[in-house]
Amino acid sequence: MKDTSSLANTLGLAALCILTFPLLKKLYENIWRPKLPPGPPRSFFRDNRPDVPSAYFWKTFRSWSMQYGPVVSFYLGSTPVIVLGTSEAAHDLLEKRGDIYSGRPRIIVGQEIYSGGMRGTGMSYGPRYRRWKSLMQAGLNPTAVVNYRPIQSIESSILLRDILNSNGPLQYKDHIRRFVASIMFCVAYGRRIKALADDLVVRNMKTEELSTLVSRQPFLRSLGFKSSASVPGKFIVDSWPVLLYLPRFLQWFRWEPEKMRQLDAEQYMAAMNDVKRQLADNSAQPSMAAYSLTKLAEFGLSDVEAAYALSSPWSAGVGTTIASIEVFILAMLLFPLVQKKAQEEIDSVVGQSRLPGFQDYGSLPYIQALIKEVTRWRCIAPMGLPHATTADDMHEGMFIPKGSTVYANIYAMTTDPEIFADPDEFRPERFLDTSNPGLINYSIPFGFGRRLCPGKHVAQQTLFITTVRILWAFNIIPSLDEMGNQIIPSAEDFTSGLTTRPTPFPCRFEPRQGSTVEVVHNEAERADAETSAWE
């Protein structure tokens, strides 16, 4: 009898604890725990999901930063989210306290199941990430990327001819896509992509589409944002990780992503094994694969881990570089005086008889500033990628709990009128004649701290050679409608997502001189002759 009543008491106590736990947790968070950074109000039980719009959320976050201060907090589901609205705040936390702020939020379907935890961008900070990073650094450091200049030069000569031969006001977009895809494939594997219909592109685009479906869109959703992804039921485990305790054969959300993972892995391994063969017969071009395959043991990477790492330039570098080149073209259409000034600088240094090249970089300060302004004026990764804290932290009296998602609001930083007066104006001059070290060594669009974009140097090289050669060869001018009126695209019409790009706009590329056409054709023929080493 006594036993029965003590069991009843224990069960009653357990039930009381379970029922009151959420309430006690809320009380602790709201009353006793040190205060989180300020942010939009939320009711006792509800998080801030309804306050976050499904598109262009960085604009809402910027208005919160203006209202509450440079470090803002709110909740998406039960996860605390911290948004850093100034580069000082990002520097103080993501860089100076990189030991705590370099994790990534947990993404179950996209990273753990679909990618087997092998995509570096989604890895949390730890030994596996460091092994992945060593391969990135070997192939993408400032010295290594100099070896990619020959192929960037060849491809940009071919791009000019493609643009010259374009038919239709939107065809330049396909040419740019092929150009960037080819450079990224050469950077990873030393192999060109000749056409968008190339088998390699078709297969990689398929992977890219799958990864967008399984990884990117749900990524936003699993971070707590409303997303356009409509794949009901598949990503429920990101909100309810407890489902991972189901017997594996009942975990329906694994079936499709795991099948797709198999296809990805086969494709990545095939591309890597081609380079192994080329290394064996001494025909490999400089590439991340060629640098790293002999050092896998030193990096501590297995073959399949290396194969995944080598796919990073494709998955992280193609869309971002294309978007930046499209921003450049849009800016030149909307700010013709800047275009003219840049062309005057190129003409005075290079003249009309040859194409500009990497050797001219140091003599073209206005072009250097123009490229910085392209990445500032409309940043293509407005919130970067989310970081996550791996320990509790205090910052200026504010509590930042372990497991918080932390965003650097790059959009807010690059449009801060205190640093960039009239931020909507495209004005390269703001980066010239300045003693502000933040502007001289400007790299905000590439993120912060230990997770800073490893592709930064190769992206900057691609942007330089594309920008300087297009401006040398063409006037970028508006297309005309049927009535002969100029079609001026909007400066605001951009897609929304983790990355953003201008919505398609028409434009014309008019050869600047009679001699331009001849030089472009001659250089493209010379480039054609040199491509065989990358095929």
Ligand code: HEM
């Ligand atoms: C203009 C072009 C580009 C921009 C604006 C850009 C921007 C960024 C940003 C903002 C991040 C997040 C950094 C952070 O978490 O703090 C990032 C990460 C990354 N980027 Fe880029 N990127 C560009 C081009 C490239 C290219 C060409 C490559 C490859 C060759 C690349 C590879 C990566 C990788 C692998 C990461 C993940 C790094 C990590 O998780 O540690 N990116 N990029």
